[in-house]
Amino acid sequence: MAKRIRVNGQDHDIDLPPDVPLLWILRDALNLTGTKFGCGVASCGACTVHIDGKAVRSCQVALEDVWGDVTTIEGHGKPQALSSLQKSWVDHQVAQCGYCQSGQIMQAAALLAENPSPSDADIDEAMAGNLCRCGTYPRMRAAIHSTAKMLQEA
């Protein structure tokens, strides 16, 4: 029996077993490949999306448990219409390989929604679950601070 989920404002009826993780529904059934597979055990954060605005690891949320509206990186901003966070990311030239960046940005977006002027310690705590093997952390931190500043001045 198909389950209906709402992703980036659009309803989808998903005809897959109830235990399939949201990650693999997004990637393989809906072709929303911006959300990445990194570990499958919630230890790298590459698969981070929002459900009702909260950052979650989509590799750990079974289809039957999707409890609210899902937002992925594709729903967060687009190349022609970057979010303020994405703009800062580009300004700071953060991405190297780029593979973890969707998850990083979704995690940072959830942080800023909750805490519009995070301290370094707040950033550390919020971002600790998101791994980056290229080591883009210093520029990510700078981009989060710039976004917070920009949002406050706006």
Added chain:
Amino acid sequence: MGRIKTFSRRAFVVGSVAVVGGVAFGGWKALKTPKNPLSPPDGAALNPWLIIDQRGITVIVPRAEMGQGIQTTLAALVAEELDVVLSDINVEHGPAAQAYFNSALVADRSYELALEEKPSGWATVMADAFPKVMSLQVTGGSTSTIDAFEKMRVAGATARETLLKAASHRLNIPISQLKTKDGQVISPDNSQIPYADLAEDAAQIDPPKSPRLKPSSEWRYLGKSQPRLDQDAKVTGTAEFGIDKRLDGLLFATIHMTPHFGGAIEKIDITTAETMAGVKKIVVWEDGFGVIATNTWLAMQASDAVEVIWSKGSAPDDTEAVFHAIEAAFNDKANVEMRNQGDVDKALSSGEVIERSYRAPFLAHATMEPMNATALFQNNRLDIWTGNQSPVLIRDACADALGLKKDQVVVHTPFMGGGFGRRGTVDFALPAAKLAKEMPATPIQVTWTREEDMRHDWYRPGSICHYRAKLENGHIAALDGKMSSPSPAAPVIKLATGFDLAPEDPTITEGSHDQPYAIDHFRVRGYAPQLGIPVGFWRSVGGSQNGFFHESMIDELAYEAGADPLEFRLKHIRPEHEPAAKALETVAEMANWTSKTPRGVGRGIAHVWSYGSSVAEVINIRENDGMIEITDVWIAADLGVILDPAIVEAQLTGAAIYGLSAAIQGEITFANGAVEQGNFPDYDALRMHNTPRFHVTLLQNNRRMGGAGEPGTPPAAPALANAIFNLTGKRLREMPFSKHIGFLT
């Protein structure tokens, strides 16, 4: 002074080629210009790096983008000379082809040559010809900008001159009265002809043999930080990695191969797995199996449900046995002797000899994007999409595995979610090719689980090092080093040549034998045990462990001599290579260097020459609740010629973080003939909260361009070990350090 290292390196190159047979240097194959592999449907390919058609300007960047910004920098080389706006350029990786051989791959990049602007001599001609004859289109070894620096500027410049000639013919105006600007030819009356309108005419004109290249003083893009061309795609999830390839009718697969290297399947039962949701097909090979399903996760679930008993492999059973075998190799004949000056044996036969031993573990690359490939087999043609560092090797291996001709295999190279050397092999492509052949006309995407990825790597080899040294009047009179580790070059040479050689492998000792220290009696030898564990190139290769060994030993000798670690290094380095001394002085100034640190604070310094670049790092740590907290890293790096400072800064920082992650916690261990670690909880890396602040200064005192992607890694581990000694008095001689001391995580 009987230095033999230069000749030894040649022996490595020439020896490998000689065995291939029939390949003659100096012959037509080495001199002939490879054919242009591009044939655009409309418009024109003016050379192998440039297509001009109605879409605009497309630059072929035949080095794969794995985060190092290479698409931006190589496109800038063409844009600079072609006179086009960098952000207007489309970039494509292009096909696998001999034309894209990497001429810098085996070039001599020792510090002695770094003060000469251009390489020269017969040895250089041969080092240049080897990758060409072997069609080595490789992204690795921190070579991409070095290889491209002249080639791609010439590509831009010849195209520009040919376009000017085409305009001159058309307008009947002499070239001297025409100008170019931002992708257009401008005539004296200020009318403009876009390059695209001239391209087909230009393609009929013989290009100039030696176009004028701009001197650096006229550069518009080069030498200045450019906005990377990949950023918008990478922040919006629209950048296409191999794992993101989507094709009509795509099926999703995973594989499970024997965890015992060289082992096979003893017994297998797929009956339960076959009936599971979404499963389309299970293919069983001698040493593993693949599951094809309608969804990657369903394939992984079914793979877990396959009941399989593996036979034992050929590798030693556990970590202890592995290192026992590595130690035992010191009894064999040395594989390489890359430096031997003075008379080390005589010098060490009297007086007080200081002996120290060090050890480094095996390491996985752990790229963020797990290994994967997507393949479509139809009409006797294989298309394969996979992030890779050597497309020609992949093409040839897939052709071989499927019984196809080379031109029946087309390799597509998308973005890589990290490479670090892992994607220079072909093992991640072959299962997809084989599964695709089982289901013709259906595209199959094979994604490895993280566990499969971590347990089937081509690991940075574990290594043991023994040093003996003697001090005289506060100076190192003699230094004798020997390192034993499986040869990371051997598997790649086997792939490229088809022969199972045990070549001289200078990477076993690089990072130690090639350091700019003036020591009268100086010898370094490498030993190469064969363990049956797959090993390969891991960011900075030999430098990743030997930089730690060498720069720890130097620190120990400074301590024994009662000298400041900076002053001790400068005293030995300055007579040998002035730019390296400058890098050390610069980093010391940045960090306000002192080894007399207040209580609770430790400082360490290290300098490693690698890939033609000089990198000095200072690390500051402090004690925090009985744990080590790294607060700051200062880097001063001399890369000779710097094309994009912001990208280089990112590479140096990232490389140091990669090195620190490994130094603190990276370790692959073995039990029951298999790798024990499987996922990030047991093979973690630095994260936001434990990454220190970085301060980077770039220098250009060397005249020859050095590499950027790797040289930041080697000094990180020794600078940290030296800081820990400075703080605690405890000398750590084995990585990872977290086995011996607590870190704030």
